[in-house]
Amino acid sequence: MPALLNPIDAHEGNISQIFSDAYSFEIPPYQRPYAWEEEQAREFLGDLLNAMDNTQSCGNFYFIGSIVLIKTPGVSQSKVIDGQQRLTTLTILLSVLRDLTKGTEDRLRRCRYVFQKGNADEGTEDRYRLALRPRDQAFFKKHVQQPGATENLPDSTALRGSEKRIVENARYFREQLHATEETRRNKLVAFIIQYCYLVVVAVPTPDAARRIFTVLNARGLDLTPTDILKADLLERVGAAAEVALAERWEAVEQSLDRDKFVELFGHIRMIHEREKPRSALEDGFRPAVPLFTSDANSFVSDLLEPTADAYILLNDSRQIEAQFGPEAGKAVRSLQRIDNKDWMPPALLRLWKRREGDNLLVAKFLIDLERLAYFLFTTRADINARMARFSNVMDECDPRAGIAPPPEGLTLSPREQIDFIAALSGPLYGLSRVCRPVLQRLDEALSSGGASYDNLISIEHVLPQTVEAGSTWAELFPKELERSEWTHRLANLVFLTRRINSRASNWDFDRKKKEYFVSKKDGMSPFPLTQGVLQASQWTPEHLTIRQEALLEKLRQVWQLSGPAPDSTASA
Numbered sequence: 001m002p003a004l005l006n007p008i009d010a011h012e013g014n015i016s017q018i019f020s021d022a023y024s025f026e027i028p029p030y031q032r033p034y035a036w037e038e039e040q041a042r043e044f045l046g047d048l049l050n051a052m053d054n055t056q057s058c059g060n061f062y063f064i065g066s067i068v069l070i071k072t073p074g075v076s077q078s079k080v081i082d083g084q085q086r087l088t089t090l091t092i093l094l095s096v097l098r099d100l101t102k103g104t105e106d107r108l109r110r111c112r113y114v115f116q117k118g119n120a121d122e123g124t125e126d127r128y129r130l131a132l133r134p135r136d137q138a139f140f141k142k143h144v145q146q147p148g149a150t151e152n153l154p155d156s157t158a159l160r161g162s163e164k165r166i167v168e169n170a171r172y173f174r175e176q177l178h179a180t181e182e183t184r185r186n187k188l189v190a191f192i193i194q195y196c197y198l199v200v201v202a203v204p205t206p207d208a209a210r211r212i213f214t215v216l217n218a219r220g221l222d223l224t225p226t227d228i229l230k231a232d233l234l235e236r237v238g239a240a241a242e243v244a245l246a247e248r249w250e251a252v253e254q255s256l257d258r259d260k261f262v263e264l265f266g267h268i269r270m271i272h273e274r275e276k277p278r279s280a281l282e283d284g285f286r287p288a289v290p291l292f293t294s295d296a297n298s299f300v301s302d303l304l305e306p307t308a309d310a311y312i313l314l315n316d317s318r319q320i321e322a323q324f325g326p327e328a329g330k331a332v333r334s335l336q337r338i339d340n341k342d343w344m345p346p347a348l349l350r351l352w353k354r355r356e357g358d359n360l361l362v363a364k365f366l367i368d369l370e371r372l373a374y375f376l377f378t379t380r381a382d383i384n385a386r387m388a389r390f391s392n393v394m395d396e397c398d399p400r401a402g403i404a405p406p407p408e409g410l411t412l413s414p415r416e417q418i419d420f421i422a423a424l425s426g427p428l429y430g431l432s433r434v435c436r437p438v439l440q441r442l443d444e445a446l447s448s449g450g451a452s453y454d455n456l457i458s459i460e461h462v463l464p465q466t467v468e469a470g471s472t473w474a475e476l477f478p479k480e481l482e483r484s485e486w487t488h489r490l491a492n493l494v495f496l497t498r499r500i501n502s503r504a505s506n507w508d509f510d511r512k513k514k515e516y517f518v519s520k521k522d523g524m525s526p527f528p529l530t531q532g533v534l535q536a537s538q539w540t541p542e543h544l545t546i547r548q549e550a551l552l553e554k555l556r557q558v559w560q561l562s563g564p565a566p567d568s569t570a571s572a
Contacts, residue, residue: 009073009202015090016193018200019113024076025069025130027084033136033162036085039339039433041169042382044089045176050276050384052191062196064090071202078202086198089169091130092144096173097189099150102182107147110189114145136162143167150174157430224262225281226253229292237296248300252308263341264311268303270345274391274400276384310351314344324363330444331370337437342386343373346393353398365397368410371559374441375412378423378434417561424555425548429488435459439493439529442551445558446528457527460496460517462539463487464506472508476540486541491548495527509539 036044051062067083080087091114098110118125132140143149144166153174156167177185230249234242253261266281273288286292291299313319314332321329335343350365372393376386392406399405412420428435436459465487467473477483486492494517507516517530525531529551536543555561 007203009071010199012197012199014194015113015196015198018198019090019094019129019193021116021124022076023069023071023078023129024116024127025078025080025087027080027088027130027132027136032084034085034088034132034165035162036089036169037165038168038172040085041089041092041172045093045173046382046384048188048192048196050278051195052188054278055195060195062191064196064198066199066201069200069202070205072204073202083198087130088132088140088166090192092150092166092170093173094189094192095144096150096170096177097185099148100174100177100185106186111147113193132162136166139163140166144170224258225285226258226262226265228282229265229285232286233292233296233299236293241297245296245300248305252300252304255308255312260311260315264308267311267341267345267348268307270387270391271307271349271394274394276387307348307352310348313351314347320366324359324366328363328366330441331367334437334441334444335366335370335373337440338373338377339433340377340383340386342376342383342390343369346390346397349394350397365410369393371561372410372412374438374559375416375420378431378438379419380431380434412561414562420559421552421556421561424490425552427488428490429459429461429493435493438555439490439495441558442490442555443495443527443529445554458496460494461487461492462494462509462512462517462533463492463544466506468506471506473506476509476538482541486544489544489548490551491544494530494533495525496530497526 048062065083065086067087068081069083070079070081071077094110094113098107098114101107101110114129116124116127116129118127128141128145130145131137141149143153150170150173153167153171156164156171159167177188180188230246233249234246237245256264262281265285266277269277269281269285269288272290273284277284289299289303291303313323315336317329317333317336320332332347335347347366347369350362350369354362372389376389381389389408392409395403395406396409424438428438439459463477463483463486464473467477467483473483477486496517513534513536517525517533525534532547533539536547
């Protein structure tokens with residue numbers, strides 16, 4: 001009778017154990033493409049560097065996450081069911097570090113983290129430790145895995161999908177680490193290989209792998225961090241107070257919903273800790289928020305309930321407008337469009353701590369907070385820089401004993417204002433997550449009301465991204481360099497209330513105005529940005545120069561920016 005296979009093998013291992021001959025990782029063809037964008041790459045590298053620089057607080061141990069594999073015991077072949085993004089990003093990072101290594105011997109040694117050299121005596125063959133989906137592997141091998149590949153990365157603007165993400169993340173890692181001293185890079189390699197861990201869950205069959213994947217990623221009935229904290233809190237108050245306190249806790253949770261309730265606890269932790277969290281919420285909340293462990297009733301009455309009220313208010317821009325004025329309402333509505341919530345803790349803190357008669361001061365705070373948040377957003381500050389700056393803002397409005405006043409907080413320095421204006425003046429469309437919120441804020445500032453910014457709107461280029469030879473556009477913009485300088489900038493971008501039509505995108509200017517930049521419902525577009533195009537008699541470099549200056553001036557007014565405006569005719 002054959003021996004039964006162990007149904008589940010779960011264990012942790014550091015990267016030297018995982019990126020070894022014991023595993024040959026393959027991404028099955030049915031998996032989705034590699035999808036991590038530069039934001040995730042920024043956070044990943046930032047977390048690694050933070051952990052490396054704070055080994056005492058992280059216990060000389062950094063947990064990257066878990067992976068789920070279809071793998072037979074004793075066989076290296078490992079089909080990746082969950083964990084593709086981590087394994088791919090880690091391979092990109094190790095490949096960049098390999099290519100930046102100066103010493104020949106060290107460089108050859110680091111090749112083995114990406115590539116396994118075959119050994120005829122052991123019956124092994126040459127192979128890369130990670131093989132992406134068949135459609136992606138040749139590209140990944142050529143531009144990442146081969147020694148020296150990341151030294152000559154292709155232009156990502158000509159790429160799409162997973163190929164674009166691979167190149168953008170490799171370029172980001174290379175730019176950041178090239179500017180880092182060799183000794184620090186060596187330290188990072190050693191930290192990743194020795195002290196970074198993955199949990200490997202290996203099962204022998206696809207059915208078992210899917211079941212494990214479902215359990216690990218299930219939503220709804222899983223305990224949330226706040227469920228764990230609730231149990232801890234109620235256990236300490238005793239039977240007499242437990243029912244009443246549980247009802248108050250659950251009333252707050254129901255007023256938000258489970259996900260937002262967990263998010264609120266993260267913000268409360270940040271308000272108290274004021275640095276990037278280095279542990280899970282259920283572990284780090286207790287030491288960060290002393291009131292939670294010292295007095296359960298006071299925690300609910302004096303902290304949880306009032307911050308929940310502030311959180312509900314902050315998520316309702318109409319109520320913000322009713323209490324603090326229309327400009328504060330616009331600022332909060334604009335903040336909600338940003339792709340992160342790092343601005344939320346200082347906003348919550350200010351609303352929570354407000355006093356009677358503070359409405360004008362709160363309004364100014366929210367307006368200034370939007371300006372700071374959009375400066376960090378538009379200049380693509382990473383998560384560590386954002387958290388540090390917003391921590392400074394909290395130290396300004398709610399100083400902590402023994403902490404010196406921060407050198408920079410809510411106010412933008414003259415240099416930062418210049419950098420902000422320069423970012424707004426450049427090829428904004430290339431900043432995929434930034435462009436739409438900035439355009440919405442600009443259009444709203446130009447509007448007297450009536451436009452709706454929902455998910456149905458799309459961004460269109462008036463001067464097309466691709467200009468056909470012999471077209472009217474080629475006559476108006478005969479120089480390719482001039483076209484590339486204007487294509488993705490504010491002056492050339494408008495909103496449509498329909499899906500972009502690739503054929504219509506190349507129509508000449510007059511036809512676009514008559515048939516494309518109008519609303520099917522009322523004829524005139526509801527967006528001031530688009531109305532400006534309809535009122536233009538021509539679309540030339542001269543007109544774009546004037547329009548760019550006018551739109552930038554409006555944003556300077558919105559965010560109260562001073563300093564010289566960039567030359568609108570200069571290369572972007």
